[in-house]
Amino acid sequence: QVQLVESGGGLVQAGNSLRLSCAASGRTFSNLHMGWFRQAPGKEREFVASISRSGGTIYYTDSVKGRFTISRDNTTNTVYLQMNSLKPEDTAVYYCAVDSRWLPVGRTVADFGSWGQGTQVTVSS
Secondary structure (H helix, E strand, O other): OOEEEEEOOEEEEOOOOEEEEEEEEOOOHHHOEEEEEEEOOOOOOEEEEEEOOOOOOEEEOHHHOOOEEEEEEOOOOEEEEEEOOOOHHHOEEEEEEEEOOOOOOOOOHHHOOOEOOOEEEEEEO
């Protein structure tokens, strides 16, 4: 089983930036697609971004394109989410997750298995 630990959340004003990190252990990291999801109060968990094993394929949900950047470091077993120009509607608990399927990297909750505990991101207006 893979263990995931997110960090980097916090309270920021709109327009500012945060960088989330997710450290993975327990599996060969370079064999895993990785993703970021978020869940706001009263809403379903939604896809934010995903990155393939090699980093060569990346997807974003439309609402974060041009503002968020997902990246990974296979030498430190870490995936990152750089979030710029944050908006109040970005407020949510952010989760990293693993897609361990031997298929192209996924973009839905159902494609991902192991999940971290989440980190809170709050953007004030």
